[in-house]
Amino acid sequence: MATAQAQPNIALIKYWGKRDVCRNLPAVGSLSLTLATLWTRMKVEFSTDIEADRLLVDGEIAAAMLPRVSRCLDQVAGCDRPHALIESDCNFPIAAGLASSASAFAALVVAANEACIEAGNIVAASRTTLDLARLAGAASGSAARSLFGGIVELVAGDARINVATMKQPPAWPLRVVVAVTERGHKPVASGDAMILSEKSSPFYSSWVRNQDQDLEVARSAVETRDFAQLAAVSEHNCLKMHSVMWTSRPPVVYWKPATLACMEAIRALQSEGQPVFFTMDAGPQVKAICLPDNEAQVMKTLSEIEGVETVMSSGLGTGACLLDDA
Numbered sequence: 001m002a003t004a005q006a007q008p009n010i011a012l013i014k015y016w017g018k019r020d021v022c023r024n025l026p027a028v029g030s031l032s033l034t035l036a037t038l039w040t041r042m043k044v045e046f047s048t049d050i051e052a053d054r055l056l057v058d059g060e061i062a063a064a065m066l067p068r069v070s071r072c073l074d075q076v077a078g079c080d081r082p083h084a085l086i087e088s089d090c091n092f093p094i095a096a097g098l099a100s101s102a103s104a105f106a107a108l109v110v111a112a113n114e115a116c117i118e119a120g121n122i123v124a125a126s127r128t129t130l131d132l133a134r135l136a137g138a139a140s141g142s143a144a145r146s147l148f149g150g151i152v153e154l155v156a157g158d159a160r161i162n163v164a165t166m167k168q169p170p171a172w173p174l175r176v177v178v179a180v181t182e183r184g185h186k187p188v189a190s191g192d193a194m195i196l197s198e199k200s201s202p203f204y205s206s207w208v209r210n211q212d213q214d215l216e217v218a219r220s221a222v223e224t225r226d227f228a229q230l231a232a233v234s235e236h237n238c239l240k241m242h243s244v245m246w247t248s249r250p251p252v253v254y255w256k257p258a259t260l261a262c263m264e265a266i267r268a269l270q271s272e273g274q275p276v277f278f279t280m281d282a283g284p285q286v287k288a289i290c291l292p293d294n295e296a297q298v299m300k301t302l303s304e305i306e307g308v309e310t311v312m313s314s315g316l317g318t319g320a321c322l323l324d325d326a
């Protein structure tokens, strides 16, 4: 038995599209921020006394998510593993575009691997953080990035991914303000939507083709801590990803009126000279990236927008880690 915690991550240069659906390999590289204050905790207990895998999310049985979780446990512990009881707790809304699958699968892999080590599994004992990131990425592409803290880059390869921290949290104290515009589950799962985009959006191929250029600009912005450059390339990359979604058939639209209202408010803050930019994922929530000095203003502005239910904020945090079961 072992318990682990992982924080969600927010991509600035996005992962959208798969080069290999079976192995869940991303078509493009990505760059993200691992958060500090939002978390998912996963407790995994393997036992021959358990008759079938059982998943509890925030205390409730979660049958729909169980097959994906079981497949991930097979990858970590082998298909001949004992059944498991998995208990998950999360301090933010799940499946609503807040990267809950990233923190969930990152924490699941770390907890399951530790439970295997305790049971004497030599393969598990030899795994590096990158190995764990690859296992998490096989379950949810973005989860690979939550194994690492700070500003993280994922490099997409033909056979496997590489993931590493580019800058540790103290090196550039960015703040992420999350405006929750709706708490419901998203209409289409991101994995299904990506496959649809590849099949039907006329913009998909140029999205994939231009990603390396965006990554290069973002990488140099991070290296030189150039906020304006990071803001410009991140917003552009986000809007390109959503254009691919919107032009899929049927269209994949995650935004709500409040999503657009938040974007406009952020643009107004920018025109006053405030360092802030937006990004949105497979959901209607808006994430505003800013600096410590203007965080209070960004939180106030977003919280006053009609349709915004809650505003949360976080700095950059560490990668997934084990928790003491006691």
Ligand code: PMV
Binding pocket: 010, 011, 013, 014, 015, 016, 030, 101, 102, 140, 141, 142, 143, 190, 191, 281, 282
């Ligand atoms: O990891 P998945 O399958 O939930 O895909 C996440 C995709 C986006 O959140 C929209 C973008 C990203 O890079 O995180």
